[in-house]
Amino acid sequence: MRFLLLLVPTLLAAQTYDIVLQRGRVMDPESGLDAVRSVGINGKKVAAISTAELHGKVEVNATGLVIAPGFIDLHQHSQTPEAYALKAMDGVTTALELEVGAYPVSTWYAAREGKSLIHFGASSGHIPARMFVMHDTGDLLPRDGAVNRPATVEERRAIEAAVEKGLDEGGLGMGMGLVYTPTAGSEEILNLFYLAAGFPRRPVFVHIRDDKNIVGSLQEVMADALVSGVPLHIVHLNSVATDKTAEALRMVDGARAHGLDVTAEAYPYTAGMTDIASAVYANWETQPADFFAHLLWPPTGERLTRESFARYRQQGGMVAQFRNTEEMVRLAISHPGVMIATDGILEHPRSAGSYARLLGKYVREDKALTLMDAIRKSSLLPAQRLETMSTQMKQKGRIQVGSDADISVFDAARVIDKSTFENPKQYSEGFRYVLVEGTFVVRDGRLQTGVTPGQGIRAQ
Secondary structure (H helix, E strand, O other), rough: OOHHHHHHHHHHHHEEEEEEEEEEEEOOOOOOOOOEEEEEOOEEEEEEEEEOOOEEEEEEEEEOOOOEEEEEOEEEOOOHHHHHHHHHHHOEEEEEEEEEEEOHHHHHHHHOOOOOOOOEEEEEEHHHHHHHHOOOOOOOOOOOOOOOOOOOOHHHHHHHHHHHHHHHHOOOOOOEHHHHOOOOOOHHHHHHHHHHHOOOOOOOOEOOOOOOOOOHHHHHHHHHHHHHOEEEEEEOOHHHHHHHHHHHHHHHHHHOOOOOOOEEEOOOOOEEEEEOOOHHHHHHHHHHHHHHEEEEOOOEEEOHHHHHHHHHHHHEEEEEOOOOHHHHHHHHHOOOOEEEOEEOOOOOOHHHHHHHHHHHHHHOOOOOOOOHHHHHHHHHHHHHHOOOOOOHHOOOOOOOOOOOOEEEEEEEOOEEEOOOOOOOOOOOOOOOEEEEEEEEEEOEEEEEOOOOOOOOOOOO
């Protein structure tokens, strides 16, 4: 037996691999491996992890660099080539639209097949289905027809049929943004949970209804998940809970301890962002005058007043809202069960910089969590949330023999975000190599052009 163990590194070293990442610090969050190893890649898979140097047609000197699973972002709204480039330079190999979702799902996937730098996917979205059925004129989010009145019985049936069709077409669960559809009553939402129950193991990804009533809003979706038997995922928990983040985490922990399949995510920024014309800002004209200073209009960099708020709300557009604190951000991102997801839109720096910020500011500088924890929250936990419904995810989020060669290689000593509100489309620094299914999309710190290895991630 000892002879065979000694022979294995020799046999591995004798082979020639397509790509070798030589002598990097391999960090696999599932097995706990954290050691200097060489990684051999053949085709789209990791073929070897060795203490000895390996031989490859392409060899990368990864000495002093971390070799980690590619990051999996469960919450990326901007799904364009420009956005995918920013994600790749931030270590992301899979970016999914799971909160708002898509409609029609098949059309959404078809538009990206064979054209994507990184992996992509979407849930079957309640918001876009409701907008379609109720003739809403909004873009990403509703602003009139799907906001201003309850759906009729016939419209609710049409919405359910549209969502069901998206699930039939491989949608990754159901997306919901209850705060954006305030006229969708509790019965409409519960019936959609019952609908999702017909597609086992597919979660509902939900932006809860009311950030002023965190307890009641969480109770609503937890109760719906319990009675329907549907897995539940709460998006950007700390940005909706703000100063009640500790109470929200306590509720999630309690529900999990008593058997509810519920998970949560957070992003590492104190400012949120959404459409100023959406239902989130309904009746804000009555807020105290000094409240509007919490809002930033990115195109001009101005803090808003009551007058400018009314003007921009009329035209629509993305507005930043500074309502969270560093204390609440750290509390959420360091919680063992909370995943990292960006809520990415091109106008907010979180789309381009969330993972570099996590690794640079919160791991290296603030020591709010360990490097392995940050990697686990960014790769393994999202993969595990999805793998019960998508076999494609079972080999992602890991660095192991047989796993997909979706890999991020970065310099832990210098990785940092560069994206700002003034210039949100700036690439992160420190990601030296990023591979998607064994193809370099970032090489020597530079984005690669003319490559489209990204695949559609679907429920199977």
